[in-house]
Amino acid sequence: xxxxxxxxxxxxxxxxxxxxxxxxxxxxxxxxxxxxxxxxxxxxxxxxxxxxxxxxxxxxxxxxxxxxxxxxxxxxxxxxxxxxxxxxxxxxxxxxxxxxxxxxxxxxxxxxxxxxxxxxxxxxxxxxxxxxxxxxxxxxxxxxxxxxxxxxxxxxxxxxxxxxxxxxxxxxxxxxxxxxxxxxxxxxxxxxxxxxxxxxxxxxxxxxxxxxxxxxxxxxxxxxxxxxxxxxxxxxxxxxxxxxxxxx
Amino acid sequence: xxxxxxxxxxxxxxxxxxxxxxxxxxxxxxxxxxxxxxxxxxxxxxxxxxxxxxxxxxxxxxxxxxxxxxxxxxxxxxxxxxxxxxxxxxxxxxxxxxxxxxxxxxxxxxxxxxxxxxxxxxxxxxxxxxxxxxxxxxxxxxxxxxxxxxxxxxxxxxxxxxxxxxxxxxxxxxxxxxxxxxxxxxxxxxxxxxxxxxxxxxxxxxxxxxxxxxxxxxxxxxxxxxxxxxxxxxxxxxxxxxxxxxxx
Numbered sequence: 001x002x003x004x005x006x007x008x009x010x011x012x013x014x015x016x017x018x019x020x021x022x023x024x025x026x027x028x029x030x031x032x033x034x035x036x037x038x039x040x041x042x043x044x045x046x047x048x049x050x051x052x053x054x055x056x057x058x059x060x061x062x063x064x065x066x067x068x069x070x071x072x073x074x075x076x077x078x079x080x081x082x083x084x085x086x087x088x089x090x091x092x093x094x095x096x097x098x099x100x101x102x103x104x105x106x107x108x109x110x111x112x113x114x115x116x117x118x119x120x121x122x123x124x125x126x127x128x129x130x131x132x133x134x135x136x137x138x139x140x141x142x143x144x145x146x147x148x149x150x151x152x153x154x155x156x157x158x159x160x161x162x163x164x165x166x167x168x169x170x171x172x173x174x175x176x177x178x179x180x181x182x183x184x185x186x187x188x189x190x191x192x193x194x195x196x197x198x199x200x201x202x203x204x205x206x207x208x209x210x211x212x213x214x215x216x217x218x219x220x221x222x223x224x225x226x227x228x229x230x231x232x233x234x235x236x237x238x239x240x241x242x243x244x245x246x247x248x
Numbered sequence: 249x250x251x252x253x254x255x256x257x258x259x260x261x262x263x264x265x266x267x268x269x270x271x272x273x274x275x276x277x278x279x280x281x282x283x284x285x286x287x288x289x290x291x292x293x294x295x296x297x298x299x300x301x302x303x304x305x306x307x308x309x310x311x312x313x314x315x316x317x318x319x320x321x322x323x324x325x326x327x328x329x330x331x332x333x334x335x336x337x338x339x340x341x342x343x344x345x346x347x348x349x350x351x352x353x354x355x356x357x358x359x360x361x362x363x364x365x366x367x368x369x370x371x372x373x374x375x376x377x378x379x380x381x382x383x384x385x386x387x388x389x390x391x392x393x394x395x396x397x398x399x400x401x402x403x404x405x406x407x408x409x410x411x412x413x414x415x416x417x418x419x420x421x422x423x424x425x426x427x428x429x430x431x432x433x434x435x436x437x438x439x440x441x442x443x444x445x446x447x448x449x450x451x452x453x454x455x456x457x458x459x460x461x462x463x464x465x466x467x468x469x470x471x472x473x474x475x476x477x478x479x480x481x482x483x484x485x486x487x488x489x490x491x492x493x494x495x496x
Binding site for chain 1: 255405
């Protein structure tokens with residue numbers, strides 16, 4: 001088994017991900033928000049990189065069925081219906097809708113994972129389901145990549161911790177020495193020694209959490225640590241994220 | 249005190265480094281090789297990004313006084329006098345010479361650090377000297393950055409460990425809670441729990457070490473772990489690295 005963690009999309013080559021299962025992680029907040037949206041009945045989430053790309057995609061969809069969502073600098077993009085908070089993705093708001101979404105780090109990371117087979121959207125809120133699904137697609141001699149969104153092209157502690165948690169759960173017990181880990185996977189696993197299985201502690205220690213709390217998003221920082229709240233695994237394929245292929 | 253670690257130059261903005269002391273680390277092998285070159289009598293090392301830039305710089309210097317050095321894929325650049333091995337930088341070879349050097353990750357990282365004041369070249373081989381010099385320039389309320397070269401735009405375990413060692417040595421005893429650490433600094437410090445003060449263990453666990461050993465550079469992998477072999481601190485300023493400003 002090979003297990004590679006990438007702390008940020010910058011520098012990741014298509015060949016690093018092509019043909020293997022990829023888990024994309026952006027705990028604060030994009031993948032947590034996408035999990036909430038689909039668990040609460042959204043038909044699909046379409047990840048866009050730029051704001052104007054999101055608007056263009058939305059214009060090509062039926063007006064009543066689409067919602068624009070996303071943030072820049074943490075705040076809802078001006079004119080968009082939704083920001084990037086898991087709590088906004090209620091059944092009343094997103095049920096039956098397509099959510100076109102653009103965030104600073106998360107949606108570009110998902111797009112960068114395009115070559116993965118499959119590309120799974122991971123968070124603490126769907127941790128066990130994502131682990132189970134990944135195991136099912138990985139096989140004995142599997143080759144797994146975990147792609148962290150990071151922050152503004154830098155290292156994000158909460159994503160690295162999440163990568164470590166996924167890695168730990170997916171390495172068969174007692175088999176670590178037989179798994180080819182890349183350097184980032186070694187460092188990600190090490191973070192578990194600091195924070196144990198405490199999502200809250202790891203998230204609270206991150207710069208992103210501090211910044212979001214300062215901007216009034218404390219609720220989000222709590223919501224993203226609700227481990228296994230949802231039993232869904234969003235899958236990104238053909239430019240949209242859905243539960244269609246999900247059997248979790 | 250603020251202490252920021254950057255695991256790779258990609259994504260680092262000029263503002264992240266401008267005006268503050270920066271330690272650049274590329275243990276395998278550029279900063280280790282530069283320390284050896286200057287400790288063994290080279291007049292200066294001039295870091296170039298591209299191969300043809302190195303050749304152009306060399307052509308503008310007096311022919312007898314200049315040596316081209318560098319690697320691509322770990323191997324000496326075709327036609328260059330030297331590769332990127334600390335062991336090549338003997339007094340007989342580099343004494344009195346200007347070494348124009350281009351490596352895959354190290355010399356671009358040094359160039360990316362340009363805005364730092366000062367920019368110090370750090371390695372295990374000049375660890376104590378670099379710590380002492382950094383302390384001298386940092387001051388009480390200092391703001392320090394440690395820039396890892398990383399590998400091919402990705403995370404490098406040996407550089408992250410080195411960053412953790414520098415961070416640990418520079419945080420006043422008992423004062424960690426009063427130091428503003430960025431996310432990468434927290435993760436770098438965590439690696440010390442795994443490898444302790446054993447440079448050899450941390451370096452041996454890295455992908456770069458395995459690749460270099462496979463290419464026949466085992467001696468280099470050993471040489472870069474010789475802690476405090478040299479009592480010099482190379483400083484990068486005005487496009488060249490020298491010991492001129494060094495008082496260590």
